[in-house]
Amino acid sequence: MLNRSRRVVFLVFDGVKMLDVAGPAEVFAEATGLGADYVLRYASPSGEPVRTSVGALLPVDTAVPELTDVDTLVVAGGDGLVTEPLPEALVEAVRSAGPGARRLVSICTGSFVLAAAGVLSGRRATTHWRHAPLLARAHPDVRVEPDALFVEDGGVFTSAGVSAGIDLALALVERDHRPELAREVARGLVMFMQRPGGQSQFSAPLQAPPPRTPVLRAAVERVRAQPALDHSADALAAAVGVSPRHLARLFAAELQISPAKFVERTRLDHAKSLLDAGHGVAETARAAGFGSTETLRRTFGARFDVSPSQYRARFGGTGADRPR
Numbered sequence: 001m002l003n004r005s006r007r008v009v010f011l012v013f014d015g016v017k018m019l020d021v022a023g024p025a026e027v028f029a030e031a032t033g034l035g036a037d038y039v040l041r042y043a044s045p046s047g048e049p050v051r052t053s054v055g056a057l058l059p060v061d062t063a064v065p066e067l068t069d070v071d072t073l074v075v076a077g078g079d080g081l082v083t084e085p086l087p088e089a090l091v092e093a094v095r096s097a098g099p100g101a102r103r104l105v106s107i108c109t110g111s112f113v114l115a116a117a118g119v120l121s122g123r124r125a126t127t128h129w130r131h132a133p134l135l136a137r138a139h140p141d142v143r144v145e146p147d148a149l150f151v152e153d154g155g156v157f158t159s160a161g162v163s164a165g166i167d168l169a170l171a172l173v174e175r176d177h178r179p180e181l182a183r184e185v186a187r188g189l190v191m192f193m194q195r196p197g198g199q200s201q202f203s204a205p206l207q208a209p210p211p212r213t214p215v216l217r218a219a220v221e222r223v224r225a226q227p228a229l230d231h232s233a234d235a236l237a238a239a240v241g242v243s244p245r246h247l248a249r250l251f252a253a254e255l256q257i258s259p260a261k262f263v264e265r266t267r268l269d270h271a272k273s274l275l276d277a278g279h280g281v282a283e284t285a286r287a288a289g290f291g292s293t294e295t296l297r298r299t300f301g302a303r304f305d306v307s308p309s310q311y312r313a314r315f316g317g318t319g320a321d322r323p324r
Contacts, residue, residue, distance in 0.1 A: 012042055019163065024168065027185060030185045047066070067100070071102050076106075091113060095117045105168065109131055125156075126149075148160065149167050227288055227289045236263070275308055
């Protein structure tokens with residue numbers, strides 16, 4: 001048995017996403033059953049039970065002002081955190097309880113609460129891919145990493161959408177104790193020890209609104225429509241009738257990305273879609289514009305931290321109708 005007690009407190013509120021609480025809590029509970037010594041507690045700003053996203057009433061153990069001896073404070077997410085003004089009581093709860101915790105954790109849109117409380121200022125952070133642009137706009141002092149499953153910066157941990165909170169909880173178990181224990185937890189919950197790749201590997205690609213500038217919109221649509229074409233700086237600029245330098249300025253000003261990086265990301269998204277549909281690696285490399293399987297492997301691995309063949313094996317449909 002491990003002998004260090006760690007009190008993990010989940011900060012909850014009306015509308016809290018149930019899986020943001022239940023998923024990570026199950027990881028800590030499973031670890032405790034295997035020898036860890038986590039003590040799970042649930043707190044709301046007022047101490048009253050809360051109504052979760054699935055309609056269930058979640059009892060709590062205490063009000064935030066009464067919290068003591070907090071090792072890990074977990075701020076769960078909820079849809080209302082990005083569609084409605086943040087409850088000031090929730091933000092104040094983080095400000096009051098956060099400094100006494102050894103580490104702060106947010107799940108999904110819980111990052112908006114940490115940001116509003118000033119916790120993420122100057123730090124790297126992530127959130128659900130759908131809301132990453134909003135977090136970056138609302139809090140320009142936060143370095144948002146939209147593709148990460150979870151991010152740690154100075155004892156503050158933020159995770160991506162919903163189930164990524166389970167990945168983060170498992171990583172915390174491994175950090176607190178030993179890799180062998182974390183592997184046992186993963187086996188017990190029938191999950192990957194470490195989910196491979198960036199968040200965008202497992203969710204729809206982030207769809208930004210069409211560019212406002214007609215020339216830039218034409219360039220973007222051309223790349224997305226036919227990613228396998230020659231989209232070098234000269235070729236793409238010539239296709240839309242501007243100089244390469246001017247096109248680069250348009251990409252930087254409106255999309256905050258270079259043309260080359262936009263082409264690469266578009267091709268990677270297309271490659272992932274082809275692999276999802278069960279296409280082979282060589283066929284995917286040609287159709288997505290990478291030219292060779294080696295180029296696809298290198299670029300895909302650098303972005304998603306998993307090879308195309310590994311991704312296809314895990315996520316390319318059931319396999320019954322895959323091309324061989």
